[in-house]
Amino acid sequence: MIAHLHDPVVCRPACVADVADVVRAARSKGQALEVAGNGTRRGLGNPVAAAVRLELGGLGHVHFYEPDDLVIRVDAGVPLADVERMLAGQGQYLPFEPPCHAALYGGVPARSTIGGAIATGLSGPRRFQVGAARDFVLGVDGVNGQGEAFSAGGRTMKNVTGYDLSKLLCGSFGTMAALTRLTLKVLPAPETERTMLFPSAGLARDVAVLAAILSRPLAVTGAAIVPAEGGMAVAVRLEGSAPGVAEHAGRLDGAGLPPGRVLAAAESRLFWSHVRELDVLGAGSDDMLWRIHVPATGAAALADALRQAALVSSLMLDWGGALMFCTMPAAVSGGPDGAVPRLRALAAQAGGRAILLRAPDPIRAAHGAFPAQAPGVAALAARTRRVFDPAGILNPGRMAPAGESAEAC
Amino acid sequence: MRMPDPDQGVIARRGALAARLRAIVGAQWVLDDEAERRPYRCDGITAYQATPLLVVLPASTAEIRAVLAVCREQGVKIVPRGSGTSLSGGALPLEDGVLLVTSRLCAIVAMDVENRVARVQCGVPNIRISEAARPFGLCYMPDPSSQMISTIGGNVAENSGGVHCLKYGMTSNHVVGLEAVLMSGEVIRLGGGFQGAADGELDLIGLLTGSEGLLAVVTEITVRLVPLPEAARVMSMSFASVEDACRCVGAIIGAGIIPAGLEFMDRKVLNAVASLLREEHDPRTAALLLCELDGTAAEIDALIERVRGLAEQAGAIDIRASRTEEERERIWRSRKLAFSAIGKMCKDYYCTDGTIPRNRLPDILDRMAELSRTYGLDYANCFHAGDGNLHPIIMYDAARPGDLDKAEAFGADVLRACVDMGGVLSGEHGVGVEKRDLMTHQFAPADLRQQQVLKCAFDPEELLNPGKVFPSPCRCAEFGRMHVRGGEMRFPDIPRF
């Protein structure tokens, strides 16, 4: 189960036909493949044991970018940063604000690919207002576990023709197909942004105030509660036209928040990149990291419980409270083998799901990066994977929920 | 439209099956009398009709589960139906299949204002969610034109759109949790009561949304609620040529403006509406764009000025912007009345749903004009220009022999042209039976196969809504060994429909 015993052989095809050949060859030998882009986020999800690593980073073609039609089609291996730079040149962006997270795993952020961003389905602070990665994937091309190349979706803004495989494959961690090409919806980037920082009045109160703000038609695209000097700070980001942002900022006064500090556009951008990449957590290099999805209304109580149980050393909330990140020291009391299930149990009690975002391979292998699923759902997910990859050779076990170390194949 | 041949053996067992199902849902909620089954013969498309074997109206997830279990045991097909408003024949019954009507599951289970979600049963009409959310300043954004009656379950099945989806997204972008019953009788719960509840799992919600009732029966849905926009104003812009109007659409989107709605109406539609309302309109107008902008008053004012500038550059001959809510409603009224106005002009019409890249609008409109001459049928255009979603309205007379066939062929050619221009067969109505046989035009065999094999994971016996979406069955039996039951192949030889 330990992937690093032998360094896998790396195959790095330069065209889709070669990708298909690699998969077919593996299929015929019954050999597992580790599917990756440039491998900058291999620590995300469960470790994969495979003799061969299929790297899609060699597929680097930009097929088209039509700013007037808000659409871009690129190969999976194009670096995410290159895509973002290209879009920025036309005043556009990826609204779901994909975190790179490469640095968390010791990878080089500039090498992170767009394919990896979509395959891991990560979405940043803006997601709770504008949508997740899956909401911006118009089409995908890939090679399934039988080595067959296929296309799904399209390039139009609206498309309900057949099953929505684009969404299914987004966030599937390469367990159903090796993604080779992506067609994404992009949007005009907001003209400007501004962030207001307020001292925390206690998580429960902060979350309630944010909920009230988020129930009003304000151009809020960020609502986080992060560690700050001397405690926690509530951050509210507004985006839009300059007069619009000013108008909305005026309306935030009297929303129950104490007087705060204003971060102007450049500062605001920097701040949210730190939120997105979790820099604000100040995690030590051997801390374990958690990503917990939880109803905002249960976030404060969960945070209290985690702190009381001394399971976390630092934590932050995003998405108005519906997303929690926290650090668990390597030397957590009771050791990781006791602490990991305890944290998961507390998250589940709060109605949440705790994903082990970073941890040493043996811990992820033992406890699973993802929390347990209801048996019916886990079985359905396994069946769904198998119709794409009947032999279970693509990233086997990478998404397996806790308690099912490798999904039954 | 060729459907799978009805199984006479199943039809012969109608009475026994009705008795089994009555024991589950109560006597009055199983319709076996022919007179009472006939009104269920079609959904929102009357061109395709079939009398269902039985109509069953369960009232709970548990009843649906029991109904599915009986049908699976008996090898009986199921067609799920909400309010029967599909415009692609998605709820077309089968003569040897049970029509599973979900309209009695119509409770709003929970309004969770703090987490801004609503949990509702599948038979709740779309608009009821927004009505329930309004006192809290929230709403459910997707607004298909059938929203007064189309059920949220049907919206999920079809991934419905609407005028506002340009800015706010389709149904799929607003679903955070689902409860569904599989053909095995298993109840699965996906996601939950908050955004992100399903993150880190395979996106089965995304897969089920828009799966047209082929994979599971969705029984409960948790949707996102968003704050009601503070204000909205609509601009009405007239153009002397269709090309100018198309150019204006590109200019608005290209300028980075995403309106809440951007609708196109051609001269024929305008004439029809004018005559229905007994009003006059500028005879120079060849195309009209309606552009809705929302936000705060100041933001809207600024946007209106920008759009006005772009429209002028594109050659608009008349530009108006609503100043009051009453004016806004009046301007929208023409769009809302478009289809009934056309309906008054002709005996029957057929409306289809192709989508193209926005910058190909002029090309597809040329192609429609050409096809109209070829088929000798008139047509009109009224569509969601902002996202390139066309609804050509082809006029015909169903009583005239051959007319319906011609209209269908005309529509099919338009859809093929959409695909050839980089677009797709359906933007929001779904494939259903209507566009089923065109799927091979959009998808290569491997692409289609990749979709169809999902049936093997959800419904290997292919009892759920067969004959829809795909032009041939999946033949799960041929796919691997796992779906051979009792050592026997379920489908030794399945013909193409």
Place this chain on the structure above:
Amino acid sequence: MLNTISPAAKADPNIALAGEIIGACVHCGICLSHCPTYQVRHEENDSPRGRIFLMKEMYERGGAPDARTVEHLDRCLTCLACEAICPSGVEYSRLIGHGREHVAAHYRRPPAQAALRRVLAMLLSRPRLFRMGLAAGRVGRPFRALLSGPLRAMLDMVPTAPLPAPSPVDRPQVFAAEGTRRMRVALLTGCVQTVLDTAINEATIRLLRRHGVEIVVAAGAGCCGAPAEHMGDSGRALPLVKANIAAWLREADGPYGLDAVVVNASGCGTSIKAYGHALRLDPAWAGRAARISAMTLDISELMERIGLLPPVVPTGLRVAYHAACSMQHGQRITRQPRALLAAAGFTVLDIPDGYMCCGSAGTYNLLQPAIAGELKQRKVAAIRAVGAQVAASGNIGCMTQLAGEVGIPFVHTVQLLDWATGGPRPAGLEG
């Protein structure tokens, strides 16, 4: 919807018309959202679209309709919310009206059902018989527990309070205008209303006189014919219709003329406005009927035309305005009653889901007690939710259905207008 009604069947002009109306329906389903029976039953056969399909099949197949088809057509309240909301302009009222005539002509009802319907049609259209029936009902109340279905529902409808004495205003006569005469109108005094609530006609007459209107209660006019017509009994309805037309035309063509026929029960108004259609195939009556229909106005339409005098009493009450179906859907009168009440100084509150029928619907609450009861409960809850001090409506049927349970006085709109402009405070409002 395409239909295959045979040319032979279409020789009957009513069936030909039905075919055209069915042809206009595109099966979009919007009507389901506003149909009270669908909202209760959630079943296509109990929706307008379903009933249109049933009627299509009935005409296509010809002959006697089956019992199920009849059952579903019977369940229609004829509230016409569907017609008002239909984007395609399907004339459902005509379709269901002729459909019911077809049922009456071709379907043999079980004897008990047939007898009940005959009794109702007869009772409701004849005030004196109705009064006697109610008296008998009071005698029968102790036996309620022994009865079920429509008979029990009928018994439950019998008012517990003593009936008002017949009002002198309901007899044929002329009431002079106060001040300068601006108009001369005929008032339909109605049948049920003259028995159950005489105050409505009295208030109407005071209000009109105060506004310079001379009122004729024409000799020979009586029930509008709606109770019989609702049951498809055109044989019983048409003589009543003709009697009214004759009575009013005598006035209209007499020395003083007539500016309008005024109706203060919207159910009757809907029916009179359709006289032209009902008799369109009768060459002797078509023109006359159309004339009467054209000159018929609801009291709220007339009052708006005249303009309400400024209120003399500072009423200031919160009024829940209940729009009767026959008012808002049948006659599409929605604005005027609210505007008049506001002009009279009341705060008008809209009732949620105001398009929904209260279940009264003529004889419906007697023939379909289960659905009517459910609709009544929903309406009562909706009215209670708005927090009004008084409820008002323009239709006696709704008032009878709801008055006992809404927890606040329930009066006719004209009673409030009369009070505000100088009339007596309506009886229920005292204290």
